[in-house]
Amino acid sequence: MTAASVTVVGASLAGLATAEGLRRQGFDGVIRVVGEEPWLPYDRPPLSKDVLKTGPAEHPPYLRSEQAFADLQVEWVLGRRCIALNAGDRTLSLDDGSVLPFHLLVVATGARPRRLAPLDGVGGVHVLRSWDDDVALAGDVAHASTVVVVGGGFIGCEVASSLRHRGIDVTIVEPFPTLLFGPLGAEIGERLNRMHSDRGVQLVLGATVSGYRGGNRVEAVVLEDGRELAADVVVLGLGAVPNTEWLQDSGIACDNGVLCDATGRTEVDGVYAVGDVARPESSLYGRRVRVEHWTSASMQGAAVAMTLLDPQARGELVRVPYFWSDQYDTRLNYVGLHERTDRVLVRGSDGDAWQAAWERDGVITAAVASGDPRLLPAMRKALGQPVETHWPIERSRATRVS
Amino acid sequence: MREVVVDQKKCLAYGVCMMTEPAVFDLPDDDDVAHVVRQPENDDEWANTIEAVVQCPAAAIAIVDV
Ligand SMILES: Cc1cc2nc3c(=O)[nH]c(=O)nc-3n(C[C@H](O)[C@H](O)[C@H](O)COP(=O)(O)OP(=O)(O)OC[C@H]3O[C@@H](n4cnc5c(N)ncnc54)[C@H](O)[C@@H]3O)c2cc1C
Ligand code: SF4
Numbered sequence A: 001m002t003a004a005s006v007t008v009v010g011a012s013l014a015g016l017a018t019a020e021g022l023r024r025q026g027f028d029g030v031i032r033v034v035g036e037e038p039w040l041p042y043d044r045p046p047l048s049k050d051v052l053k054t055g056p057a058e059h060p061p062y063l064r065s066e067q068a069f070a071d072l073q074v075e076w077v078l079g080r081r082c083i084a085l086n087a088g089d090r091t092l093s094l095d096d097g098s099v100l101p102f103h104l105l106v107v108a109t110g111a112r113p114r115r116l117a118p119l120d121g122v123g124g125v126h127v128l129r130s131w132d133d134d135v136a137l138a139g140d141v142a143h144a145s146t147v148v149v150v151g152g153g154f155i156g157c158e159v160a161s162s163l164r165h166r167g168i169d170v171t172i173v174e175p176f177p178t179l180l181f182g183p184l185g186a187e188i189g190e191r192l193n194r195m196h197s198d199r200g201v202q203l204v205l206g207a208t209v210s211g212y213r214g215g216n217r218v219e220a221v222v223l224e225d226g227r228e229l230a231a232d233v234v235v236l237g238l239g240a241v242p243n244t245e246w247l248q249d250s251g252i253a254c255d256n257g258v259l260c261d262a263t264g265r266t267e268v269d270g271v272y273a274v275g276d277v278a279r280p281e282s283s284l285y286g287r288r289v290r291v292e293h294w295t296s297a298s299m300q301g302a303a304v305a306m307t308l309l310d311p312q313a314r315g316e317l318v319r320v321p322y323f324w325s326d327q328y329d330t331r332l333n334y335v336g337l338h339e340r341t342d343r344v345l346v347r348g349s350d351g352d353a354w355q356a357a358w359e360r361d362g363v364i365t366a367a368v369a370s371g372d373p374r375l376l377p378a379m380r381k382a383l384g385q386p387v388e389t390h391w392p393i394e395r396s397r398a399t400r401v402s
Numbered sequence B: 001m002r003e004v005v006v007d008q009k010k011c012l013a014y015g016v017c018m019m020t021e022p023a024v025f026d027l028p029d030d031d032d033v034a035h036v037v038r039q040p041e042n043d044d045e046w047a048n049t050i051e052a053v054v055q056c057p058a059a060a061i062a063i064v065d066v
Helices: A013-024 A050-054 A066-072 A131-141 A154-165 A186-198 A294-309 A373-382 B016-020 B043-055
Strands: A005-009 A030-035 A075-078 A082-086 A091-094 A099-101 A104-107 A111-113 A146-150 A169-174 A202-205 A209-214 A218-223 A228-230 A233-236 A240-242 A258-260 A271-273 A278-282 A322-327 A330-336 A343-348 A354-360 A363-370 B002-006 B061-065
Touching (some): A005 A013, A013 A030, A013 A066, A050 A131, A050 A154, A146 A154, A154 A169, A154 A186, A186 A322, A186 A343, A186 A354, A258 A271, A294 A322, A373 B016, B043 B061
Parallel strands (some): A005 A104, A030 A075, A104 A271, A146 A169, A146 A233, A169 A202, A258 A278
Antiparallel strands (some): A082 A091, A111 A240, A209 A218, A322 A330, A330 A363, A354 A363
């Protein structure tokens, strides 16, 4: 089947990767990309890292050069939100009242930060997902001396690290006993606790925020046990929820993401989903997986592009997940997918350089290393291998044939 | 003929490329950026190399016509 046109909803990484994948395979039909934000696709990881350390520039860190965007020949419909997908007449309704017909459609609407009801709409309280969020946050912290970060996940930890870089006093409030407890567990979390407290971050663990003190603007957050933590600025790092509400009456099933088959196909013919918003089946993991990593969004866009042009291609969206996180001068690299019940093995000094792996039934399911990207190939290779032969993970050298 | 190249000014040493196709990419001990140690030699290696292009968070890898 040759498609006459492909429409993508969501003008970010997964949407861009879809368009690029189509062009790479020689598709010369119309590609239209609708995006709620006014910007061409830009990179989100720097928002919590370098951009927050230095304060924002005039425009977001675009994913491509002006020339590369132009070469793609995409019809961008920016600053427009899709409010409905009408499967019957195959149209999209936009927030300005216009209606766009579509032929093949890719949903790449990503996710948005979870908020905290008692702090909703209060001045000085921020989330961080978009360039606009970053500009607002950076503007506000420029005059702040004390910042409270609510949630010790990746975004919270990276924000804390970037704000420490600017000499700001930072407190992280985290309901679990360690930072990154949910994604990485207590043993690794303790190392992160140390890393952050060594850099002067105040950790308030096992605590939840129930409210705030102040008028229109926050002066302190109030914890459930009544304690108050002074704050000029509050940053919420409570995870993200997939942007699926606009699909409510579309006939597409959503449950913590757009439910789709392994190739991204939804229940509506010719409509696919990719990136943070997608929750595809995975033959690799034998269940549905919604991954919120940069490389996954990029790969899923490339994979769905192949399926759009050749439905027989059956390229699976879910590959072995990989992500990184930069905190202070250290980069964490994680590869694989572990369950909370997997046993964790940790090796390395107490400092910022260490490695860990998870095992289930004697087989390695995931690995993470702090401070050494050169371990990655060996980490990747260790997945699915027995613990006895592949732990600890040793550097493997590329076979040089030159 | 096509050839894969790493723009070493853009590379940020994520190591994704050497994980994706270790026969082609490497981060040498004595350098902070990835190197192409040799060109892909078969379809599999080319497929992995194209995957590395897509996965490189710094958009530092390109396939060029030579
Ligand atoms: C601060 C920050 C730091 C990060 N750091 C890392 C990192 O270090 N490593 C890593 O692996 N990953 C990181 N990530 C995650 C990574 O950026 C995401 O996985 C990636 O952006 C997902 O891309 P996406 O295109 O699926 O979704 P998104 O980037 O969320 O894009 C979705 C787009 O769709 C638009 N949209 C939503 N609804 C509609 C609608 N109804 N109509 C039109 N447009 C709509 C949105 O405005 C948005 O522009 C980070 C994310 C953030 C926010
Ligand atoms: S994936 Fe890209 S940024 Fe990372 S080491 Fe390879 S070329 Fe450099």
